[in-house]
Amino acid sequence: MKVFRRLSSLKLPFMLLIAQVTIAFGGLLANVLSARGLGAEGRGQLALYLQVTYVVGTLVILGRDRSFPAVISEQRGLAAGTNDFARLLGLPCLLALAICAVTSGFLANQGMVHIVWLAAALWLVVIGNILTSATRSVSIASGEGRGYAIGMGVSQIVLLGIFLLFFVLGIDESTLWFSAYGVALAVPFISVSLARGLGTNVLGRTARQMRRIRRLGFTLVPSSTAEIITARLDRLLIPIFAGYSALGYYAVIATFTELIIWPIRHYIDSNVPKWAAEASNGAVLKVRRAVLIVFGLSMCLSLIVGVAIWLLVPVLFGTEFLASRELILPLVLGSGTYGLSRLAVGIATARGASKHVNVINIFGMMASVVLYLCLIPAGGAVGAAWASFGAYFLASCAGAVYLAKSNAKVMSVGGIRELEDPK
Secondary structure (H helix, E strand, O other), X not given: OHHHHHHXXXXXXXXXXXXXXXXXXXXXXXXXXHHHHHHHHHHHHHHHHHHHHHHHHHHHOOOHHHHHXXXXXXXXXXXXXXXXXXXXXXXXXXXXXXXXXXXXXXHHHOOOHHHHHHHHHHHHHHHXXXXXXXXXXXXXXXXXXXXXXXXXXXXXXXXXXXXXXXXXXXXXXXXXXXXXXXXXXXXXXXHHHHHHOOOOOOOOOOHHHHHHHHHHHHHHHHHHXXXXXXXHHHHHHHHHHOOHHHHHHXXXXXXXXXXXXXXXXXXXXXXXXXXXXXXXXXXXXOXXXXXXXXXXXXHHHHHHHHHHHHHHHXXXXXXXXXXXXXXXXXHXXXXXXXXXXXXXXXXHHHHOOHHHHHHHHHHHHHHHHHHXXXXXXXXXXXXXXXXXXXXXXXXXXXXXXXXXXXXXXEEEEOOEEEEOOOO
């Protein structure tokens, strides 16, 4: 019986892992098709567009993708969760539309009417990112990862189908390739909504509960903003100081090394509702066990991914991208060390300690800004890779300090019980 209970507890992390494996495989093929179809410069432009949408999407969702599973610790099913989160999407979608409208107006006023459609594509991809984050958040809160895994599988099939069509037709316009992401990213939320009956008569959360989700989300906005800047600022600065070709080389390797951190994030995020419930009940969280799991995953995944990238770059991308091999070591080291800071953020979020979440991520952001501005102008993509490692390492040091100083004394803060803040 203990074995069955243990397998049941692993169901959500396993489904999230299946989704990540699907994303990884689809991302690998999409990376190869876009690199070969667009070349280094076009691949760099595509990477830049994607980074902009990641940053905007993180800003406009207002932290609700993180506050939802932290507040909703009881599992009521995917249908109820989807309906609940749909009530939270109005303002984020309006903000995304407003940003798109302002951007389009600015471009038109500057006489750049011919690229106004790029702003529309940006809005489409931002909405896709919001919907994907919503689906993942609902799956974590509901404890049902199957719908998310299936949705991501269909999403990757759609994306690869469009990319393959563009590759066969010889289309080398990066904006068209970019627009395909908007179509594909909306698939998981739409498929889950249709399968689970979005809008059906399911008893929803009370107004008070929804206010708690929104309030905690707002307090996590600085943290979410800082985290996305830490993770994406390098790909925004490289084209400025080193050109699109350098970003193309960098993006090819960085896309691979992100595979290291995603399984770790799935493990952490899938445990946030459980940790939140334990903290609210006064239970002592098993932080040491979580640290060992994250450390073990980081070491194993770093070794596997690092060796795989080294071997696959010339095979998949051709001799044009051989120079990108020198980016592998720093980017693998960076992704491998980043997991500890994500664990600290996950535990602090579960405890409702948004202050410490903000401190860890803002410290990492400040370190990344300084390092990127110092190393990218001089070293280009190589400088960005080592700066990324430095920023991730320092962020994890901040996370380690929080985990080491936090104690197991439970107290109530703002209606969400958490372990006492470190002094």
